[in-house]
Amino acid sequence: MEIGSPLLVGSKKIMLLGSGELGKEMAIEAQRMGVEVIAVDRYDMAPPAMHVAHRRYVINMLDKNAIKALVHREGPPDAIIAEIEAINTDALVELEEEGFKVVPNARAVKICMNRIELRRLAAEKLQLPTTRYFFAESVEDVKRACKDLGFPCLLKPEMSSSGHGHVLISKYDDVERGFKEALAHARGGSSSKVVVEEYVKIDRELTVLTYRYLLGNNVVTNTVLPIEHQRPEGVYYYVESWHPATVSEEIMKRARDYAIRLVNELGGLGIYGVEILITRDGRVLFSEAAPRPPHDTGLVTLVSTDINEFQIHVRSALGLPTPEVKLVTPAAAHVILADTETWAPRITGLEEALRIPGGVQVRLFGKPFTYRHRRMGIVLATGSTVQEAREKARLAASLIKVR
Numbered sequence: 001m002e003i004g005s006p007l008l009v010g011s012k013k014i015m016l017l018g019s020g021e022l023g024k025e026m027a028i029e030a031q032r033m034g035v036e037v038i039a040v041d042r043y044d045m046a047p048p049a050m051h052v053a054h055r056r057y058v059i060n061m062l063d064k065n066a067i068k069a070l071v072h073r074e075g076p077p078d079a080i081i082a083e084i085e086a087i088n089t090d091a092l093v094e095l096e097e098e099g100f101k102v103v104p105n106a107r108a109v110k111i112c113m114n115r116i117e118l119r120r121l122a123a124e125k126l127q128l129p130t131t132r133y134f135f136a137e138s139v140e141d142v143k144r145a146c147k148d149l150g151f152p153c154l155l156k157p158e159m160s161s162s163g164h165g166h167v168l169i170s171k172y173d174d175v176e177r178g179f180k181e182a183l184a185h186a187r188g189g190s191s192s193k194v195v196v197e198e199y200v201k202i203d204r205e206l207t208v209l210t211y212r213y214l215l216g217n218n219v220v221t222n223t224v225l226p227i228e229h230q231r232p233e234g235v236y237y238y239v240e241s242w243h244p245a246t247v248s249e250e251i252m253k254r255a256r257d258y259a260i261r262l263v264n265e266l267g268g269l270g271i272y273g274v275e276i277l278i279t280r281d282g283r284v285l286f287s288e289a290a291p292r293p294p295h296d297t298g299l300v301t302l303v304s305t306d307i308n309e310f311q312i313h314v315r316s317a318l319g320l321p322t323p324e325v326k327l328v329t330p331a332a333a334h335v336i337l338a339d340t341e342t343w344a345p346r347i348t349g350l351e352e353a354l355r356i357p358g359g360v361q362v363r364l365f366g367k368p369f370t371y372r373h374r375r376m377g378i379v380l381a382t383g384s385t386v387q388e389a390r391e392k393a394r395l396a397a398s399l400i401k402v403r
C-alpha cells in the first residue's frame with residue numbers, strides 16, 4: 001500500500017459520517033498516518049471531529065441523496081466510516097453497491113441501528129442468549145408483552161443507539177406514555193415499533209472490542225481484553241469504565257465467543273463494540289453492538305492499551321493489519337457530564353484534577369453548547385491496579401465542573 005501526502009494527488013482519504021468525539025479521535029489517528037480526513041455532520045461548529053479534519057460538510061444525515069452527492073463529490077474516499085447510526089442507511093447500501101467502501105459495511109450499520117433486526121440476528125439466527133423479548137407496534141401489543149414478561153419491563157425503539165428512547169415500565173398505567181416516549185426518541189427518522197424486553201438485575205456489564213482486519217487475502221477476527229463498566233440505576237449511558245474487566249476467565253471466554261460469532265456474521269472490516277450483560281443470577285447475555293468504536297467504554301483504551309480502538313478502526317478501514325493489542329496498564333475512565341443547557345460552557349476544576357499524581361489525563365470534547373447529561377469530556381487514569389485507577393478517575397471527575 002502507498003499513502004501519499006494529504007491534499008495532494010495520491011493521498012488516502014477517509015470520510016466520517018458523523019463527527020462527534022469518537023470521530024475526533026479517529027481523525028487524529030488518521031492524520032497521524034498521513035491520511036486526509038473529511039468530517040460530515042448535521043450541524044456546523046459543534047461536532048468535535050470538524051475541529052481537526054481537513055474539510056467539513058454540513059448536511060441532513062437522513063437525506064440519502066445528500067450523502068450520496070457528497071461522497072461522489074469527494075470522488076471517491078478510500079473509506080466511508082459510519083461514526084453514528086443516525087444516518088440514512090439506504091444511502092450506504094447503494095454506495096456499497098456502486099463500489100464504495102463502507103466501514104465496517106452497510107449491512108452491519110443497518111442491522112446494528114435496528115434493534116429488532118439485531119435481536120433477530122443474535123437471538124434467533126445465531127442462538128446467542130439474550131433477555132426474553134417481544135416486538136410490538138401498538139399499546140395493546142406492549143401490554144400483552146408486559147403481561148407475559150412481568151413488570152417492570154423495558155421498551156426500546158426499533159431505531160436506537162446509546163440508550164436513546166429506552167423507557168422502563170412499572171405498571172399498565174405507564175404503558176401508553178412509555179410507548180409514545182420510546183417512539184419519540186427513536187434514531188434515524190420515524191419508527192412505529194419497539195422491542196419489549198424482560199428487565200433483569202445486572203451484576204456486571206462488559207464491552208468486547210472485536211475487530212476484523214485484512215492479512216494478505218484473508219480476513220482475521222480478533223478481540224481486545226474485555227472492558228468492564230457501570231452506570232447509575234435507571235440510566236442508559238455509561239459513566240465509568242475500567243480495563244481489564246474484573247470478571248472470571250470463564251465469563252471473559254464466553255463474552256468473547258458471543259462477540260466473535262456476532263461480528264463474523266456481520267462481516268466487513270473495522271472494530272465493533274459488543275455489549276454483554278452478566279445478571280445477578282449468573283446469566284451471561286448478549287445485549288447490543290455498535291458497528292464502530294464504542295463511546296465511553298472504549299475511550300479507556302487511549303491509555304490502557306498499546307494500540308487504541310480508534311487506531312485499530314482506521315487501520316482496518318485502510319486495509320492494514322493489527323495482529324495483536326496488548327494491555328499495558330490497568331486504567332479507568334469517567335465521563336464529565338453537563339448539568340444544564342447553555343451555550344459557550346466553561347470547564348473548571350482542571351488545576352485541582354490534574355494535581356492528582358500518577359497518570360491522570362483529561363480529554364475535553366470542545367462542544368460549544370450543553371444540555372443535561374451531555375458528555376463534555378472524559379477523565380482517564382492509570383494505576384498499579386484497576387481499583388487505584390478507578391479511584392483516581394472518580395476523584396478527578398468530581399473536581400471538574402461544566403459551568
